[in-house]
Amino acid sequence: MPNVAIVGVGLSRFGRQPDKSGRRLAVEAVQQALHDAGVAWPDVQIAFGGSDSSGLADTLVSDLGLTGIPFMNVKNGCATGGSALLSAMSAIRSGAADLALAVGFDKHPRGAFDPLPEEWGLPAGYGEAGLMVTTQFFGIKIARYTREHGITPTTLAKVAEKAYRNGSVNPNAWRRQPLSAEAIAAADMVNDPLTRYMFCSPGEGGAAVLLASPSAARQLDDAPVWLRAAATRTRRFGSFEVFSPAIQGTGTPSSVSSDAATAVFEAAGVAPCDIDVAQLQDTESGAEVMHLAECGFCEHGEQEKLIAEGETEIGGRLPVNTDGGCIANGEPIGASGLRQVHEVVTQLRGRAGDRQVSGRPRLGFTHVYGAPGISACTVLER
Amino acid sequence: MASTQQTVALAGSRCEGCGAVAFPPSERCMHCGVYGASRIRLSTQGRVWAYTIQRFPPKSPPYVPPPEGFRPFAVGYVELPEGIKVEAVLDCEEFTDLDAGSPVSLVATEPVPRFATVSHQGEAV
Numbered sequence: 001m002p003n004v005a006i007v008g009v010g011l012s013r014f015g016r017q018p019d020k021s022g023r024r025l026a027v028e029a030v031q032q033a034l035h036d037a038g039v040a041w042p043d044v045q046i047a048f049g050g051s052d053s054s055g056l057a058d059t060l061v062s063d064l065g066l067t068g069i070p071f072m073n074v075k076n077g078c079a080t081g082g083s084a085l086l087s088a089m090s091a092i093r094s095g096a097a098d099l100a101l102a103v104g105f106d107k108h109p110r111g112a113f114d115p116l117p118e119e120w121g122l123p124a125g126y127g128e129a130g131l132m133v134t135t136q137f138f139g140i141k142i143a144r145y146t147r148e149h150g151i152t153p154t155t156l157a158k159v160a161e162k163a164y165r166n167g168s169v170n171p172n173a174w175r176r177q178p179l180s181a182e183a184i185a186a187a188d189m190v191n192d193p194l195t196r197y198m199f200c201s202p203g204e205g206g207a208a209v210l211l212a213s214p215s216a217a218r219q220l221d222d223a224p225v226w227l228r229a230a231a232t233r234t235r236r237f238g239s240f241e242v243f244s245p246a247i248q249g250t251g252t253p254s255s256v257s258s259d260a261a262t263a264v265f266e267a268a269g270v271a272p273c274d275i276d277v278a279q280l281q282d283t284e285s286g287a288e289v290m291h292l293a294e295c296g297f298c299e300h301g302e303q304e305k306l307i308a309e310g311e312t313e314i315g316g317r318l319p320v321n322t323d324g325g326c327i328a329n330g331e332p333i334g335a336s337g338l339r340q341v342h343e344v345v346t347q348l349r350g351r352a353g354d355r356q357v358s359g360r361p362r363l364g365f366t367h368v369y370g371a372p373g374i375s376a377c378t379v380l381e382r
Numbered sequence: 383m384a385s386t387q388q389t390v391a392l393a394g395s396r397c398e399g400c401g402a403v404a405f406p407p408s409e410r411c412m413h414c415g416v417y418g419a420s421r422i423r424l425s426t427q428g429r430v431w432a433y434t435i436q437r438f439p440p441k442s443p444p445y446v447p448p449p450e451g452f453r454p455f456a457v458g459y460v461e462l463p464e465g466i467k468v469e470a471v472l473d474c475e476e477f478t479d480l481d482a483g484s485p486v487s488l489v490a491t492e493p494v495p496r497f498a499t500v501s502h503q504g505e506a507v
Binding site for chain 1: 402403404405406412413431432433434435436437438439440441443444445446447455457458459465466467468469471477482492493494
């Protein structure tokens with residue numbers, strides 16, 4: 001299949017911006033991506049994008065310009081950005097366009113998400129009883145995982161400590177104050193064994209990626225980053241997901257993240273051990289721990305040693321969430337997947353400043369996970 | 383309490399083809415995708431597969447706190463002999479009573495499944 005190049009990336013500021021709408025953050029991200037690629041909005045031939053709760057992406061044309069291009073709205077939870085990217089990639093590969101945009105954005109109010117059970121195909125009782133709380137799922141999943149695989153509370157605290165430390169050297173991050181593992185571990189429990197500072201918060205931000213065919217890319221960038229592969233998956237029978245009244249089947253649940261990661265590595269023709277820099281969904285610190293193994297970067301239980309030895313730090317063997325991830329940037333649902341791509345592209349270009357991974361990283365990986373059991377992954381190459 | 387245990391049961395379904403058990407009951411099997419699942423009563427005894435503690439009051443709506451106000455509660459999955467793990471509110475004396483696969487019994491089905499540890503049921507009686 002023809003290669004697809006990433007010729008432009010853009011990111012709005014992340015974190016609370018009371019004076020700006022979610023759509024405004026999206027427009028800022030798109031303008032940055034256009035500037036980064038050295039193109040203008042009328043050059044874009046097709047667009048895909050979405051937000052979870054901040055409006056329709058196709059309305060952005062009223063700010064960007066009424067050029068008449070096809071613009072498809074994507075609403076796919078945490079995989080919104082990934083699905084938009086996959087669609088843009090497919091448009092380039094099919095020959096439908098030479099320059100395609102993927103954009104994601106959101107602006108969520110303070111506090112936990114408050115989804116309605118009816119919208120998730122569940123009886124109203126789940127809302128009344130207090131079970132429509134996303135953080136519960138992460139608490140339950142990591143509680144089981146720590147017991148089965150010997151992951152300690154110290155490791156959970158160290159993952160969050162890394163997120164805040166990486167955020168402190170990322171000028172665009174929301175949380176820029178380093179926090180010690182001790183302070184993180186001693187904070188109020190939200191959903192045991194996870195404390196307040198181990199969770200990301202619903203937040204605000206926009207992210208945009210411009211994709212190009214090889215011929216269009218040659219005119220714009222003599223050394224683009226290539227989107228080697230992208231894959232999205234929904235849950236299979238027997239998986240354990242947010243808002244599941246039951247885990248069906250018997251034995252150990254399957255993982256949609258494993259399914260998406262396996263698919264993307266197969267499509268890219270590379271293995272997890274080839275990856276130089278990675279972004280893994282860190283809704284909370286336990287998620288990063290579990291996703292390391294689910295995406296194939298280590299065996300279950302090996303994270304304890306890996307993290308103790310600093311392997312996932314910016315200076316480690318596999319730097320993970322170098323921009324501070326969701327924990328330091330917050331979670332604007334529609335934007336996070338493309339924020340991850342933005343960060344890996346920035347690392348592969350060698351322009352990540354104080355948080356730059358050394359040794360000229362060549363291959364990068366991104367992964368999101370979300371309700372009700374979706375995952376989107378990419379492999380990127382310089 | 384003993385009579386409650388006998389009458390309260392969760393309705394599930396079992397696929398006539400592959401035998402997969404579902405909760406809530408469904409007409410179409412989520413494993414093999416075909417129609418033809420029959421209704422069954424799920425076991426009322428199981429073991430705690432995993433749990434967490436809901437430490438903060440969920441947003442209202444949709445949450446309806448109890449008349450005496452919100453108190454932290456345990457929520458998790460109970461593994462039944464059928465192999466399926468059912469999400470439930472878990473009643474106990476101490477949260478640590480739920481550790482390491484504690485046996486629990488079904489005590490209510492609405493608004494969501496509710497299981498209790500043996501000691502908690504003893505207290506209740």
